[in-house]
Amino acid sequence: MSYTKIPACVLAASLFATSIAVAGDSPQHERHELMEGVGDAAKVIGGMLRGKVEYDAAAVMESLQTFDDASAEFGDLFPAGTETGEGTEAAPAIWDDRDGFNAALQEWSDAVDAAIAAAPATLEDGKPVLGPVFEACKDCHDNYRIEDE
Amino acid sequence: MRRLVVALLVLAALAAWWVTAPVTLSADDLPDHQADPAAGERIFWAAGCASCHATPVEGERAKGEDKRLLGGGLEIESPYGLFRVPNISSHAEDGIGEWTALEFVNAMQRGVAPDGRHYYPSFPYTSYARMAVEDVLDLKAFLDTLPAVPGRAGEHELGFPWSLRRGIGAWKRVYLDPAPVVALDAADELAVRGRALVEGAGHCGECHTPRNRFGGLLRDRWLAGAPNPEGRGRVPNITPAGKTISTWSAEDIEYYLESGFTPDFDTVGGTMVAVQENLAKLTADDRRAIAAYLKTIPAID
Numbered sequence: 001m002s003y004t005k006i007p008a009c010v011l012a013a014s015l016f017a018t019s020i021a022v023a024g025d026s027p028q029h030e031r032h033e034l035m036e037g038v039g040d041a042a043k044v045i046g047g048m049l050r051g052k053v054e055y056d057a058a059a060v061m062e063s064l065q066t067f068d069d070a071s072a073e074f075g076d077l078f079p080a081g082t083e084t085g086e087g088t089e090a091a092p093a094i095w096d097d098r099d100g101f102n103a104a105l106q107e108w109s110d111a112v113d114a115a116i117a118a119a120p121a122t123l124e125d126g127k128p129v130l131g132p133v134f135e136a137c138k139d140c141h142d143n144y145r146i147e148d149e
Numbered sequence: 150m151r152r153l154v155v156a157l158l159v160l161a162a163l164a165a166w167w168v169t170a171p172v173t174l175s176a177d178d179l180p181d182h183q184a185d186p187a188a189g190e191r192i193f194w195a196a197g198c199a200s201c202h203a204t205p206v207e208g209e210r211a212k213g214e215d216k217r218l219l220g221g222g223l224e225i226e227s228p229y230g231l232f233r234v235p236n237i238s239s240h241a242e243d244g245i246g247e248w249t250a251l252e253f254v255n256a257m258q259r260g261v262a263p264d265g266r267h268y269y270p271s272f273p274y275t276s277y278a279r280m281a282v283e284d285v286l287d288l289k290a291f292l293d294t295l296p297a298v299p300g301r302a303g304e305h306e307l308g309f310p311w312s313l314r315r316g317i318g319a320w321k322r323v324y325l326d327p328a329p330v331v332a333l334d335a336a337d338e339l340a341v342r343g344r345a346l347v348e349g350a351g352h353c354g355e356c357h358t359p360r361n362r363f364g365g366l367l368r369d370r371w372l373a374g375a376p377n378p379e380g381r382g383r384v385p386n387i388t389p390a391g392k393t394i395s396t397w398s399a400e401d402i403e404y405y406l407e408s409g410f411t412p413d414f415d416t417v418g419g420t421m422v423a424v425q426e427n428l429a430k431l432t433a434d435d436r437r438a439i440a441a442y443l444k445t446i447p448a449i450d
Contacts (some may be wrong), residue, residue, distance in 0.1 A: 046414035147419035
């Protein structure tokens with residue numbers, strides 16, 4: 001096993017553990033944990049995009065799969081009545097402009113699908129398809145997440 | 150006795166008039182400088198002019214090419230009241246197209262309008278006062294290349310005593326100081342270059358440094374974090390003691406300013422989004438200089 005694979009394995013294990021831990025939890029907690037997993041997966045690819053870690057096509061695909069699973073589930077975790085509480089960073093705009101929020105999620109989901117379909121084997125192949133995935137993170141956070149230090 | 154009281158009142162009024170009078174630069178203070186619009190574009194992004202002056206599009210912050218349309222009209226809620234951002238496009242009547250270089254420098258660095266009125270320090274001239282005059286002249290040359298946008302914003306709506314514009318003159322005597330905030334070793338050229346960007350054009354201290362009740366920046370808490378002027382949460386401490394930034398390398402700071410991603414690959418958020426998008430347009434050397442400065446300044450808990 002190469003050292004670049006370790007984070008992916010650790011990630012898979014932690015996601016599994018998380019999924020048990022949050023069963024029956026509040027939507028606020030559930031969506032928080034889901035995004036934490038997405039963040040960990042993003043870090044794997046991000047390190048490669050920054051040139052800090054050697055490109056590892058299998059680890060990239062694993063992270064993309066995490067994104068894909070999360071994007072399918074995430075939109076359902078914002079029911080009425082969960083606008084606040086448990087330190088949620090969800091912005092009121094999610095409820096005020098659900099169509100916009102769904103469109104932002106769709107942008108992410110589409111970018112992830114395109115990257116999975118491309119299955120980039122090298123960093124050069126990866127950059128053009130992974131860039132939009134990360135841009136989608138930013139676009140959605142920009143409008144639908146509140147910053148709280 | 151009555152005469153003495155009257156005399157004292159007159160003297161006090163004269164003193165108040167003098168203290169609140171605008172202080173401006175004269176033509177002799179301007180260097181002999183051939184203004185360069187290309188160099189001015191760098192200043193434009195560093196200073197983030199568009200973040201406030203670009204005309205909002207359908208109620209949203211302008212993005213992309215719309216950032217070059219500086220017709221104003223954004224409304225800024227503050228503890229002092231409502232500020233309406235003016236038109237600084239090259240439009241002759243509604244914008245600043247007809248302004249002389251000296252009028253522009255006095256607006257940017259002394260907070261004084263061509264008609265002699267004080268500007269409110271919501272326009273961060275207390276920071277711009279630390280810019281090199283050459284940079285200000287270059288910026289004007291660049292602004293002159295941008296489109297003329299018609300239209301004027303309404304007046305500010307401020308509570309008493311902030312509504313007394315003349316009083317800003319006294320405020321400036323206390324809080325307008327063109328000297329650098331952090332003393333640096335001149336040999337540390339990178340940090341010195343970063344200081345010009347952070348303390349001057351970039352006006353980072355306006356949000357990252359806390360203020361006293363008069364709106365003056367607390368210099369002994371320079372960049373040590375402050376309540377968010379737009380409400381919820383705090384603007385983070387970005388001195389080397391800052392909870393988050395202390396764990397970042399200089400290269401992490403550079404990458405964040407370039408890409409908008411933290412070392413954990415979380416995204417930039419809140420009002421910093423617009424700032425980061427602007428700083429991404431600077432050169433890698435500029436971002437390296439900003440990071441070097443932030444790593445050099447005093448750590449304040």
